Amino acid sequence: MPAEPTLDVSNLPSSSLDAETPLWWGNVIAMTVETTILALLLMCYFYIRKNFQLWPPPYVDTLHPVLHPVPKLLLATIETGVLLLSVIPVVRLDRMARENAKLSPQSHPPAERDHWLRESEAQRQRVEGPMVRGLVLVALMAAASCVIRWFGFRALYFDWNDNAYASAAWSLLVLHFIYLLFSLVEVALVAVWIGRMGLKEKLAEDFTLVAGFWYWTVAAWLIIYAVVYWSPRLMS
Amino acid sequence: MSTGRPAPQEDRRDLRRESAEIAALERAWERPRGFWGWVISTDHKEIGLRFIGTAFFFFALSGILAAFMRLQLARPENTLLGPDRYNQFFTMHGTGMMFFFAVPVMEGMALYLVPLMIGTRNVTFPRLLNFSYWTFAFSGLIMFSGLLLNMGPDVGWFAYVPLAGPAFAPGHRVDLWAQMITLVEASSITGAVEIVTTVFKQRAPGMTLDKIPLFVWAQVITSFMILFAMPSVQLATSLLGFDRTTHVTTQFFNSAEGGDPLLWQHLFWFFGHPEVYIIFLPANGFISAMLPAFTRRSVFGYPALVLSNIATGFLGFGVWAHHMFMTPLPELGQGLFTAASLMITIPTAISIFCWLATIATGRVRLTIPMLYVLSFFAVFIIGGLTGVMLGSVTIDSQVHDTFFVVAHLHYVLIAGAVFPLLGAILFWFPKWTGRMPSHRLGMLSFVLIMIGFNLTFFPMHVLGLHGMTRRIYTYLPETGWGTMNALATMGAGILAIGFVVYLLNLWWSGRRGLAAGENPWESDTLEWATQSPPPRFNFRNPPTVKSRDPVWLDVPGTPVVTGLSTEAREVLVTTAHDANPHHRLHLAGESPWPFITALACAGTQIGMIFRPHAYLIGLPVVGVTLAMWFWPSHGPEPLVAPKGAQREAGAPGLST
Numbered sequence: 051m052p053a054e055p056t057l058d059v060s061n062l063p064s065s066s067l068d069a070e071t072p073l074w075w076g077n078v079i080a081m082t083v084e085t086t087i088l089a090l091l092l093m094c095y096f097y098i099r100k101n102f103q104l105w106p107p108p109y110v111d112t113l114h115p116v117l118h119p120v121p122k123l124l125l126a127t128i129e130t131g132v133l134l135l136s137v138i139p140v141v142r143l144d145r146m147a148r149e150n151a152k153l154s155p156q157s158h159p160p161a162e163r164d165h166w167l168r169e170s171e172a173q174r175q176r177v178e179g180p181m182v183r184g185l186v187l188v189a190l191m192a193a194a195s196c197v198i199r200w201f202g203f204r205a206l207y208f209d210w211n212d213n214a215y216a217s218a219a220w221s222l223l224v225l226h227f228i229y230l231l232f233s234l235v236e237v238a239l240v241a242v243w244i245g246r247m248g249l250k251e252k253l254a255e256d257f258t259l260v261a262g263f264w265y266w267t268v269a270a271w272l273i274i275y276a277v278v279y280w281s282p283r284l285m286s
Numbered sequence: 287m288s289t290g291r292p293a294p295q296e297d298r299r300d301l302r303r304e305s306a307e308i309a310a311l312e313r314a315w316e317r318p319r320g321f322w323g324w325v326i327s328t329d330h331k332e333i334g335l336r337f338i339g340t341a342f343f344f345f346a347l348s349g350i351l352a353a354f355m356r357l358q359l360a361r362p363e364n365t366l367l368g369p370d371r372y373n374q375f376f377t378m379h380g381t382g383m384m385f386f387f388a389v390p391v392m393e394g395m396a397l398y399l400v401p402l403m404i405g406t407r408n409v410t411f412p413r414l415l416n417f418s419y420w421t422f423a424f425s426g427l428i429m430f431s432g433l434l435l436n437m438g439p440d441v442g443w444f445a446y447v448p449l450a451g452p453a454f455a456p457g458h459r460v461d462l463w464a465q466m467i468t469l470v471e472a473s474s475i476t477g478a479v480e481i482v483t484t485v486f487k488q489r490a491p492g493m494t495l496d497k498i499p500l501f502v503w504a505q506v507i508t509s510f511m512i513l514f515a516m517p518s519v520q521l522a523t524s525l526l527g528f529d530r531t532t533h534v535t536t537q538f539f540n541s542a543e544g545g546d547p548l549l550w551q552h553l554f555w556f557f558g559h560p561e562v563y564i565i566f567l568p569a570n571g572f573i574s575a576m577l578p579a580f581t582r583r584s585v586f587g588y589p590a591l592v593l594s595n596i597a598t599g600f601l602g603f604g605v606w607a608h609h610m611f612m613t614p615l616p617e618l619g620q621g622l623f624t625a626a627s628l629m630i631t632i633p634t635a636i637s638i639f640c641w642l643a644t645i646a647t648g649r650v651r652l653t654i655p656m657l658y659v660l661s662f663f664a665v666f667i668i669g670g671l672t673g674v675m676l677g678s679v680t681i682d683s684q685v686h687d688t689f690f691v692v693a694h695l696h697y698v699l700i701a702g703a704v705f706p707l708l709g710a711i712l713f714w715f716p717k718w719t720g721r722m723p724s725h726r727l728g729m730l731s732f733v734l735i736m737i738g739f740n741l742t743f744f745p746m747h748v749l750g751l752h753g754m755t756r757r758i759y760t761y762l763p764e765t766g767w768g769t770m771n772a773l774a775t776m777g778a779g780i781l782a783i784g785f786v787v788y789l790l791n792l793w794w795s796g797r798r799g800l801a802a803g804e805n806p807w808e809s810d811t812l813e814w815a816t817q818s819p820p821p822r823f824n825f826r827n828p829p830t831v832k833s834r835d836p837v838w839l840d841v842p843g844t845p846v847v848t849g850l851s852t853e854a855r856e857v858l859v860t861t862a863h864d865a866n867p868h869h870r871l872h873l874a875g876e877s878p879w880p881f882i883t884a885l886a887c888a889g890t891q892i893g894m895i896f897r898p899h900a901y902l903i904g905l906p907v908v909g910v911t912l913a914m915w916f917w918p919s920h921g922p923e924p925l926v927a928p929k930g931a932q933r934e935a936g937a938p939g940l941s942t
Contacts, residue, residue, distance in 0.1 A: 055843070055844075055845040055846075056827070056845050056846055056847070056848040057491060057830055057845040057846065057847050057848065057867070058848050058849040059847055059848070059849040059850060059858055059867050059870060060848070060849030060850075061849070062849075062858075062867060062868065062869050062870050063869045063870070064869060064870050064871075064872065065869060065871075066859070066868060066869045069862065070859070070861070070868055070869065071487075071859070071869075071871075072410040072411070072483045072484075072487040072488070072859060072871065075410075075482070075483040075486060075487060076410070076411060076414075076479055076483050079479050079482060079483070079513060080479070082513060082514075083475055083513055083517050086513070086514050086517040086518070087517045087520070087521050090517065090518055090521050090553065090556075091521060094521075094525070094538065094549060094553075097546065097549050097552070098538070098544060098545065098546055098549065101541070101544045101545070101546060102544050107544065210534070210536055211534065211535045211536055211537060212537075212543075213537055213543040213544045213545075214536075214537040214538060214540070214543055214544035214545035214546070215544060216537075217528075217536035217537045217538050217545070218538070220536075221525070221528075221536070228905070232909075235909060235913070239913055239916075243917075243918055247918065250918070252918060253918065256918075
């Protein structure tokens with residue numbers, strides 16, 4: 051059997067970040083699918099609108115009917131503030147994770163490799179504490195916005211099954227509520243994992259994806275907030 | 287990156303090292319034994335074949351339902367099936383064929399073949415693959431079991447509201463349909479995620495975008511379509527479920543409360559028409575993959591074919607409203623969708639002319655798979671032409687909801703997708719089993735299927751033009767439809783016998799067929815550069831690529847990849863555009879949690895058929911199973927090249 055020429059890849063690193071990694075692609079595709087669902091649900095909201103002469107329809111099942119029951123702004127606006135603020139710690143954590151995920155011992159000459167590895171290990175142990183604390187902070191902010199959302203559902207006047215307007219508005223809020231819970235659990239799990247196992251390069255890489263999904267969740271909320279709370283005010 | 291040739295005297299030592307290497311790879315990639323190991327398998331070849339097998343099981347079930355429908359319609363005023371059972375049968379026939387056969391079988395083909403064709407060892411997310419299969423299997427089994435429980439959905443495969451709404455469809459038949467469609471689309475979407483990431487990140491070094499095999503291109507475009515189309519039907523079925531469920535009863539489709547039945551049609555067909563191309567494009571890929579083997583030349587017009595597939599992918603999303611010409615769409619909208627529907631024939635025509643040019647300038651070998659390809663041209667074009675007729679509003683208004691449409695869609699879908707699929711299965715059968723299919727049985731089934739198919743569906747054109755509407759369970763003798771219907775039923779009988787002979791061929795050849803060797807058809811893509819059936823790790827040394835026909839033009843003399851771990855399941859990640867080697871990726875091993883997650887999802891959806899509270903219990907349970915699935919439990923990551931490193935292939939603690 052004649053020997054074949056070879057392409058030796060044993061010196062390539064064993065991890066990477068962002069668009070170079072399949073996980074990043076998986077994460078982006080998942081967000082694409084969720085964006086499609088969200089966009090279609092927004093389409094439903096506006097499609098149904100043509101069936102109503104007044105939007106939102108007057109709220110009459112009460113002693114004090116409301117002719118133009120636009121959702122109340124207070125709680126949702128506070129929530130928007132919390133979510134926007136949460137981006138700051140997430141960006142910082144994202145940066146920390148990135149600095150500690152970039153491990154490619156192969157790029158260092160063998161003589162320096164051990165020293166370099168020890169250095170980066172020590173560095174990672176130093177940021178573990180701040181990292182976990184930051185994650186707990188983000189999880190608390192996420193939990194806070196979940197609680198605010200729970201009470202914020204009342205701002206809609208209607209129950210979800212009162213009419214098609216209410217169904218669409220509720221669905222947008224509930225769908226995003228599920229994203230928020232999902233993000234909360236993700237952040238909490240990464241905190242637990244880093245706390246228990248240390249900041250391994252794999253966990254650091256994972257967090258960059260969690261951060262990506264967090265940005266997406268906040269961006270999705272801004273759109274939903276604008277549509278559910280502001281569009282009936284500005285476009286009626 | 288080093289290239290080197292050892293001197294001849296080192297040959298023996300090389301051989302010893304080679305067999306040690308193969309043994310190590312076998313250990314690293316072997317899945318746990320026994321039934322449980324089978325359940326949690328993450329091997330793309332095993333899961334791919336399982337997708338295909340399960341899809342054909344649902345194909346057989348849906349086919350049997352169709353046979354009953356044909357028997358019922360064979361003569362006027364027949365009483366074999368009552369109207370209620372007939373409704374359940376045609377609904378489950380369409381649902382089964384579209385959701386549980388056509389899409390999964392094409393994904394199964396992709397999952398088996400794509401990693402081999404791009405020269406990698408497994409898909410990127412092996413556990414997601416396992417999840418994808420089980421959600422598909424569970425949703426299909428639960429959906430079909432509805433028929434046994436007198437809970438078979440009975441509102442047609444597109445379940446129009448208000449007929450499918452709570453007011454006109456009491457009971458749980460439509461709930462079963464809605465929840466299981468939501469579930470099966472989760473399987474399709476995860477399958478599509480696998481294909482896209484694997485193709486963009488794990489191609490053999492050198493396989494730049496313009497060297498990706500046409501089959502892989504077709505599957506990538508299909509997967510992108512799935513990612514944008516399936517969410518639409520998932521959303522639609524979820525909203526329908528909410529509208530119907532006690533305690534929730536949203537009003538999305540209830541016109542009395544400002545909802546809109548047409549909203550359902552928009553959401554459904556925004557999925558439903560791309561669905562046609564999701565089924566048709568993989569079949570395009572089969573043809574492009576088979577032609578080189580049987581015309582002895584590479585396919586003519588590679589860029590034109592890729593671009594026309596991409597164009598089809600985009601245009602496919604712009605034609606959905608042609609299913610809604612009978613609804614009060616604005617006239618401008620009707621014009622627009624007519625134009626788009628006619629325009630989509632252009633890329634299809636380009637593809638067909640490229641293939642015809644390939645055949646005209648090649649040396650054709652008339653094997654059975656090639657006969658299926660040729661039959662595609664003859665029969666599919668009939669369906670395509672009736673499609674052009676239906677794309678025009680004026681004709682559509684006349685034949686809407688008649689058997690003319692039934693004839694059209696069967697000509698398009700069976701000739702456009704099932705014929706190439708039947709050819710493709712025989713084409714890759716040697717790769718899967720190591721044995722050649724029988725030519726004689728293959729010819730017999732081909733002839734029977736062709737006669738049976740045309741005899742069944744051609745008369746339906748005439749029936750439709752004579753005014754026979756679809757979905758009626760019987761008709762009066764005075765209509766004069768009896769003869770044509772009797773002919774169609776005879777055709778269905780012949781078609782069924784043809785399929786039985788086809789299966790017989792697979793069964794017999796799998797046992798007694800001639801040994802196939804690596805590349806029995808002397809074809810050009812990388813799956814033919816490894817053993818038949820391929821080992822679990824696909825390639826001892828993954829290949830690199832220099833041309834579009836690597837097996838014909840590259841081997842020997844093209845470098846192979848070395849330096850991937852033989853002790854762990856490692857694949858080479860390459861850059862998305864140029865496929866330059868970038869890093870080594872350690873793939874996840876078997877875990878029971880994807881299976882348990884699929885079980886939890888299925889349980890939640892079953893609960894949702896009856897009570898909305900199922901989500902309150904189901905979502906946390908699914909959340910826990912997902913957390914366990916992703917729980918990182920393997921030891922510290924290796925920081926240096928893993929040669930000789932002692933690492934488990936799977937994730938200890940998770941895999942059994």
